[in-house]
Amino acid sequence: MASGFxxxxxAVADGFRLESFAEIGSTNQLALERARAGDPGGLWLVTGHQTGGRGRRGRAWEGPPGNLAATLLLQPKVELSVAATLGFVAALALRDALLAVLPEGAIAVAPDAGDLARGGRFALKWPNDVLADGAKLSGILLETAGAGSDDLAVAIGIGVNVVAHPEATPYPATDLGAMGATATAADLFFALSDAFVxxxxxxxxxxxxxxxxHKWLAGAAGIGSEIAVDTGGTIVRGVFETIDADCHLVIREGNGQVTRIAAGDVHFGAVASVKNFEARA
Known part of the structure; x- marks a missing residue:
């Protein structure tokens, strides 16, 4: 077990357990393996160096030494549709943790952050990203094992750019160090384990x-602004109005039609309005 985490x-009082690693391929993959082997859940797997991480839609998630990769394995005893909302729980917990460890005033909102700044210093991008100053700081990935509510296991993977962030990405990215924070991956994980409870x-x-x-909407990025949502082949454009009772995104299209979206990639601002977005998404 790696030291420092x-x-x-x-979290200890609530019965959560921890395994930490100096280096690991994928915390989510290990969590799913543990679930299939009969782990009862309540297990955190964490590392400061993940070599085989992945994001949504099979994308790679870079995890150089010093960044945070953590997965919480849960056995929530709920249906899959309800378990999917744990992504919002994770985003809120991460936002709370970031607010706890980042010194007050260490980040200034960029002049062109626009509607993204409405969520505050750390804004929540539907469905499961946390932005800092309009740039991507983290990613959250939920994966499951089991079929029914009695045996459903959920691996909630959380990756945070602590000391480094990828370059040449479709959207700006950042890391805590670049924002002036001195918090380590271990500092952030300690706060995250607390906020998750x-x-x-x-x-x-x-x-x-x-x-x-209600809490998510209070910290959401882009409400009231123009967005484009890639639902996996179809692009829906309009104004981001809210999320509904099931946490689906609600968008009002240009013709006035209200559309609810259960899953997709959201694009803000200029990218949302370009005509050739379909070719770039």
């Missing part, structure tokens, strides 16, 4: 989803 006292309690096995939705 610790659970908060609140609070937000899981708010979620209440899905019964508290309305409270999660």
């Amino acid at each position: 610790n659970l908060s006292p609140t 609070d937000n899981l309690r708010l979620w209440q096995g899905g019964r508290g989803l309305a409270a999660i939705r």
Whole structure:
């Protein structure tokens, strides 16, 4: 077990367990293996160097030494559609943790951040990103094992750019060091393990989803602005109005039609309005 990573006292008191690694291929992959081997859940797997991470839609997630890669394995005893909302729980927990470890005033919103800044210092991008100053700071990936609510296991993977971020990405990226923060991956994980307890309690096995939705909207990026959503082949453009009771994105298209989207990639600002976006997405 690698040294330096610790659970908060609140997480320990709630029965969470921790395994940390100096280096690992994928914390999510290991979590799913543990689930199939009968792990009861409540297990954090964490590293400061992930060599085989992945993001949504099979994209690679870079994890150089010093960045944070953590996965929480849960057995939530809920249906898959309810378990999917754990992504919002994770985003809120990460935002709370970032606000706890970043010194006040260490980040100034860029002049061109526009509608992204409405979510505050750390804004939540639907469905599962956390932005800093309009740039991507982290990614969250949910993967499952099992079929029914009784044996459903959820691996909630969280990657955060702590000391480095990828270059030449479709959208700007950043890291905590670039923002002036001195917090380490271990510092952030300690705060994350604590914040996750609070937000899981708010979620209440899905019964508290309305409270999660309300808290998420308070920190959301881009509400009221023009967006384009790639739903996997179809591009939907319009104004981002809200998320509904099931945390689906609600967009009002140019013809006035209101469309609800369960999954997709959101693009803000100028990229959302370019005519050749379909070819670039």
